[in-house]
Amino acid sequence: MTTPPDVLDAADPLAAFRDRFVIDDDLVAYLDGNSLGRLPRATVDRLGAFVREEWGSRLIRGWDDAWVDLPVTVGDELGEALLGAAAGRTVIADSTSVNLYKLLHAAIGARPDRDEIVIDATNFPTDRYLVESVAAARGLTVRWLRPDLVDNVTVDALADVLGARTAVVVLSQVDYRSGTLVDLPAVTRLVHEHGAVIVWDLCHSVGVMPIALDSADVDFAVGCTYKYLNSGPGAPAFLYVAERHLSAVTQPIAGWWSASDLFAMSETYEVAPTIRRMLSGTPSVAGIVAVQEGVRLIAEAGVDAIRAKSEALTAYTVELLDDAGLEIVTPREPASRGSHVTVRAPEARRVADAMIERGVVPDFREPDLIRLGLSPLSTSFAEVEAGVRILVDCVGGTRR
Amino acid sequence: MTTPPDVLDAADPLAAFRDRFVIDDDLVAYLDGNSLGRLPRATVDRLGAFVREEWGSRLIRGWDDAWVDLPVTVGDELGEALLGAAAGRTVIADSTSVNLYKLLHAAIGARPDRDEIVIDATNFPTDRYLVESVAAARGLTVRWLRPDLVDNVTVDALADVLGARTAVVVLSQVDYRSGTLVDLPAVTRLVHEHGAVIVWDLCHSVGVMPIALDSADVDFAVGCTYKYLNSGPGAPAFLYVAERHLSAVTQPIAGWWSASDLFAMSETYEVAPTIRRMLSGTPSVAGIVAVQEGVRLIAEAGVDAIRAKSEALTAYTVELLDDAGLEIVTPREPASRGSHVTVRAPEARRVADAMIERGVVPDFREPDLIRLGLSPLSTSFAEVEAGVRILVDCVGGTRR
Missing domain, CATH: 3.40.640.10 (Type I PLP-dependent aspartate aminotransferase-like (Major domain))
Known part of the structure; x- marks a missing residue:
């Protein structure tokens, strides 16, 4: 049984940094900060x-x-x-x-x-x-x-x-x-x-x-x-x-x-x-x-604190994906990976499109990969949980 | 006797375009749009x-x-x-x-x-x-x-x-x-x-x-x-x-x-x-x-109308500089020049600095050149007149 995401967010020392970014409420989860990072509020000004x-x-x-x-x-x-x-x-x-x-x-x-x-x-x-x-x-x-x-x-x-x-x-x-x-x-x-x-x-x-x-x-x-x-x-x-x-x-x-x-x-x-x-x-x-x-x-925020949260985010993502039985191509040792987790899925492009339809933005990479980018300062555990839930749903949907 | 600049501005079919730019009232004249053009208001938005x-x-x-x-x-x-x-x-x-x-x-x-x-x-x-x-x-x-x-x-x-x-x-x-x-x-x-x-x-x-x-x-x-x-x-x-x-x-x-x-x-x-x-x-x-x-x-605005105003601006600048007896290195035929007019002056760097002190921004080029850039959509004849007047003053000042 995985820890509820709100417990993880409450314990996250970097949680407050999420408010430093423009967060679009129309999106359930933005899991593509490793392609294009979110907009810092300070940058707007x-x-x-x-x-x-x-x-x-x-x-x-x-x-x-x-x-x-x-x-x-x-x-x-x-x-x-x-x-x-x-x-x-x-x-x-x-x-x-x-x-x-x-x-x-x-x-x-x-x-x-x-x-x-x-x-x-x-x-x-x-x-x-x-x-x-x-x-x-x-x-x-x-x-x-x-x-x-x-x-x-x-x-x-x-x-x-x-x-x-x-x-x-x-x-x-x-x-x-x-x-x-x-x-x-x-x-x-x-x-x-x-x-x-x-x-x-x-x-x-x-x-x-x-x-x-x-x-x-x-x-x-x-x-x-x-x-x-x-x-x-x-x-x-x-x-x-x-x-x-x-x-x-x-x-x-x-x-x-x-x-x-x-x-x-x-x-x-x-x-x-x-x-x-x-x-x-x-x-x-x-x-x-x-x-x-x-x-x-x-x-x-400090790169050490950011790395600690990055490892926690990827570990949590791996745990959720494992629970759902999805295939992960990212190394399972936290020390051997960066800040994104990649899933191999049949019909990955259609899955990614279906996720975007439902307000979750991942990244599709040819031919069958879906990347989940976890940007420690702006990504919450709740966002990861919601995003993976919809990913699992969409993969299931294409299997039917 | 040169035409008064307000008469030229009143007759300028592109005059209204000046309002499409952010014009800083602290500046008497910005004559360096050929280095960095002014900021269009539409671009801010x-x-x-x-x-x-x-x-x-x-x-x-x-x-x-x-x-x-x-x-x-x-x-x-x-x-x-x-x-x-x-x-x-x-x-x-x-x-x-x-x-x-x-x-x-x-x-x-x-x-x-x-x-x-x-x-x-x-x-x-x-x-x-x-x-x-x-x-x-x-x-x-x-x-x-x-x-x-x-x-x-x-x-x-x-x-x-x-x-x-x-x-x-x-x-x-x-x-x-x-x-x-x-x-x-x-x-x-x-x-x-x-x-x-x-x-x-x-x-x-x-x-x-x-x-x-x-x-x-x-x-x-x-x-x-x-x-x-x-x-x-x-x-x-x-x-x-x-x-x-x-x-x-x-x-x-x-x-x-x-x-x-x-x-x-x-x-x-x-x-x-x-x-x-x-x-x-x-x-x-x-x-x-x-x-x-x-x-x-x-x-x-159209490039033909812009070229017509550019020629009028450079001709007016040449006329003012001639009246003051300054040395012009730019060709005297309008058809043979672009949209800036360059003056050769002793102590050109000091002249340029003195102009900036007085709110006129020209461009200094080694060793003895002062460029007056005339950007047809944002430069008025009044601005040229005021800018050249201060240039002439500053050159006189360094000659004393």
Whole structure:
């Protein structure tokens, strides 16, 4: 017999954070915060004030005021609170895809005498597509890791493909489909033992667990802000470069924002000596402002407390799904998963559509997966219970 | 004796559009709309509604609703109203720098047997930096056009450097410093006569004059939306690809948004057959929404009426500056300039700072230039008169 959800909500130390978000009463349960996070109330006010007071009134003077430094100052806030990164190693700009593209070139440039790049075949499409195209452009061979969907990318499996030719390894800390959590410090160590560098994709882990990039000696990392960072659809992504790479790192999109003096507009390109060298063109100021609000909410709650609630939410979800006899593809050990739980169901698309009809928003992933995203600051246990109940109902319905 | 500005404002058929913008009474004159355009009132409402109702309430379902198509649908609106481009040739996403980077690779790919790229040395820094770095990466040689600041990039001057080795020519339609307007159809024809392709940077021309990319047979074009399109700091840029290039065009940042089916997340990358192939990662939805509002304002006024007022504003500015004996670097023929007028002044930085102290915002450009940006929908003749009067005062002050 599972604990009633209201008991769990009453005991949740983060329960009050739910009121910090816009919660639509028309929805029974929003279980897709790992695709697009809910809207923080503070962001509504902040964006309104930004538009009226900063853009509308300061106009171009806003660039002198603070806008020019925002990619770095908000990057520092994000890095320190969420990534375990000291100041000066994180910037916010562009999309995850564009940032990953830059980091792939940067990482290849850091190992010029090697010619293989390793990625798992279950990685997110953009990661796979970019690795293939950048490898082709730079003359590298792609070595595919082919774990089962539910496998962790174990140190052992990875060890089999790493060697003296390995330049770069690209992995996601949390698998976007199964929710499998990879052991970031152990994998990073292994990659370094083979003399290669690692690029971590943190899209499905940033903001829901403690991450310690500096202390794990990570080389490069990238992640998005519209999931657990609640920064809005298409909000700018972040990238991280370890301090030891900063002075030599290169990226191919050399624009005026990566130049040493943005407004000197000098005749010859001199690259910025700082993390700004990873920028290219003008980033979305409103987007970065929204990221700042998202980061501050997480920093206020604390990533340790958030991870504790994330584990409780996924454990509760697993318990409810087990009771109903549904097939779970997410690892059953809390320590081995991120903050979403994935169900395999026949006719998954029809099930997902039926759930949405009834006010529960999950995420469908081809061909037969339903993801339940649990965003610790805005998802209640009551919401999970109601959502899973309707999921079970809809699966039953399609079986009839 | 110049006409009094109130007479000019009274006769201005676009005068009423000024009320469609947030006008800060603390400013005597905002003459920097060519760096960052003023905030349209409709955009305040639209962004507020977007945040509360679309992001806050529709949440992930917004992607199904319309967000996924916005880069193309708003691109089409922009293309048809502002660029003379049929549907399916324009997309909105990323920054101008990232888009230019993609187009440079696309253009080089369209002329694989040639090895020179031509750009003028007075072009905007991002254009020059990107041309140099992409040329180096792709093994091309950069041929520099070196016009004087005030020269038009004439068909004759360009003809001297074009030849059988020319793959790509990169030019700005309006020079960001002098305001010089290049003859886009004539230059495009000349480039084609030499078998090369052209990439036009429209940052300082889009929205203030009629542009006819399709009928001029332009190959590629890029431009920003935060100047005369009033879409806010760091709003996403646009890019245009001629229909004849679409089926074969390639760009290096192959992300999930350039794949043929965004949500199939298939194992192998299959590039979209449409203009979507120029996308990469998730674009800023709020940014595109703001672009749509900016485009609609311009479409409502009409680019021909806007160009007529732009010419009247620059002519009036030139007249006032002549009366005061200031040195103008912008061409004196209205047909040869865009919508800003640039003054050369000793101690230009100090002059610009003094102007800002007195409530007039111009734009300083190294080493001795002051740009007066005239945004036809939001700039009044009275504002120009007051702004130039204070400029003249401040120049006098520094001469004492």
